[in-house]
Amino acid sequence: MKRKIPVYFWFPVLGCIVGGTFFMSFPPVADQFMTLFGVGYAGLSVLFSILYWSHSLCQMPGGLIVDRLGVARSLIVCLAVMIVTNLVPFIAPGSLSLAIAMRVVLGLVTGAYFLVMIKIIKILTPPVHVARMQGMHGAAFCLGTLVPYLYLPPAGAYGWAAAYLSGAILCVVVGLCMFRLPLERLRETRETDSFSQVLKTVKKIATSKDIWLMGICHGFFFGSINTFGNWLPSILADIRANSTPEDWAAATGVMLFIGTMGRVFGSEIMGLMTRWQLITRVMLLIGVFYWVLAFCANPVLFFCLCLVLALLCGLTFASVFTLLIEIALPAYVSSTMGFMSMLANLVNILLILLWGTAREYTGNFSYALCVSGTCALVVWLWARKRNPEKALAGKAPS
Template sequence: MRLLNRHVVIALAAATGMGAALLILSPILPALKEFYGVSNALLGMLVTALVLTHALVQIPGGVVVDRLGARWSLTLALTLAFVGSALPYLNQSYPLVLAARVVVGLGTGLGFVASLKYVTAHSAAQRAGLTQGFFGGLINVGCIIPFLISPLLLSIDWRLVFLFSALLFLLPLLALLIWGQEPAGGRAETGLSLGRVLKQGPVWALGLCHCLYFGVTMTVATWIASYLVSLSPEGMLLAAAGLWGSLATGFSALGRFVGGFTLRLVAPQRLILGSVFMLALAFALLVASSQVGWSVFLFVLVYLSSSLTFASVFWLAYTLAPRELAGTSIGLVNSIASLGALLFPVAFGLILDQTASFAWGFVFLMILSLGGLAPAGFLYRRANREAQAGPPAGASGAPFIQAP
């Protein structure tokens, strides 16, 4: 099976569209503020409406994917995302745009689970981790696209941003309708899929590890500009410091791409455990850091360590559960991870308010990372026990200890 068959290309295109949809409004927020004349809080709701809906739909979306099948679930997801993206181009009233963002969030939340299951099932077993790494990396690449295309669209008509986002969903949707194919053994015919997956301890361990990775990435991306401004004795310009914050997406994309290749050489459990250790080390060093250059290096280490494991986490989420329940497993892992993205940046800000010191915030992240050694170590020890006992092959045909 080729690495980039038509099914893989469809799922990767969907991933790019989902990434773009997450931040499609960020570059045009000033234009929206002028158009609507509303507060910044109401503007922020246009962004968070999608993010929160995307997070909340992960678990029920996984159940839908397992029951309906990956192909038709992805078709439904892309349809929702396309309609939600296109409607604001036709009518720009604030309530409609807000409702449309919720619809897009439903589409991206369901689409993440459906497309990840679809791309994995249509990849050769030895290349599944690699395609998952590309999938995760292209979500990050999609997040960059709005910032690249918005200057051109704004020079013509800011409403074209909505049409552009809709186009990114329409193309894979049409391809899926024409060439899509349901993977073999991809539907759960009987039983309660969520209940069966909830009993899988390793799936919870994966969710906690990914919660750490996703949470620290969002926390550092949120606060890096403010930290560098406070650290620079020359008073670094906020715009210059903010550049490093924008590079977070690029480093995360690089880490996910590299992680897909690394997974072919290193067992996923080892990569997960090693990445957690590197995060704890990086934050421990940041506590005592007082130089901009050294701090930037450590932030790059954080970005890479937290993103290298994307393919490892979701490869294991796919293989730990029976094939027909893989969507529910993926949804549960990503739902747990969303808690870190929502809570860690807020907690860091509260610590900063109370202590007026970024060092204590890094202590907090170091403690979280040390805590992450528990679920990561559980996965590693379980893999070693199964390797020594010679377990039967999992749903993918690959033993738990081996890289795909």
């Protein structure tokens, strides 16, 4: 008898792949958008990062909305708005203000959308498989960021249009697949706490040093992969003369794929060391790698080092999210995830803006890599002094 793939596996994976495509739908055809909107590298960094800004700012309120509104209703609203934001730009394709406005709205909605996927995993997945599913959830997002590098360059001069249209089509696919979920179980997840209780919970989450630290660390893990996903083609084009960012699109796709594989296998290595040991060791390596990359003048070596870095960053995903799920209050998993993700996205935004601005005004990315590496080492020193895993021994995060 043929064995069915459980819905708690394939639906969050599909949903996160689709969500991931939005975050890399512009970089593969960056030159087209630069020409379309008449902007340079600094302007392009704003266009790239604006989605992350709104995405990060919506994480905490998005978590509260999902916790109180329920998973099913939240998902329907998110999909509907995401379809609209990908179709409206066709009204005035050359309007930078319209494109930015739609990216802002898209970021706000994806902030809640990914929290819906996390909560679906928590509700439907047997406890023994939660760690593996969190790793798959992260891997699916990374795989989604890789997908635009496969289909946008072949679209030629219409790559910018394909970037928008594909997003709307993929949202329709997720919406149709949603009817395979056990919707009754998802509707039963609404919370009815009083407003004062919600405020107390928000205060507890927002003042937790452990959650702040985990958010910043995850910002460097997730942010390193995303920032290289945005800027690696430009960096390699700078290093190798007479090449363009489009020439390195496939190489960037490989890097994102390696990060995806890291997330897939991250849960499998959790038995070799504690989760916090893995997190702190990778933080140290990020700082070291950034400094090495800042002075690397060989494109092949630079690319190979990026592959290793992407793999290391991907390995941490399951550790970060399973640790946070166990620390979070059961009724406010989405809110806790949202706050941590907000911090991570802010770090990611700062990296994207720093690298693009440094390239615009210094002519290369070396200074940005040095600054990023120094910041990573400072965070590593902080991480060595704390261990949020101790909260699982009966202490609340402090």
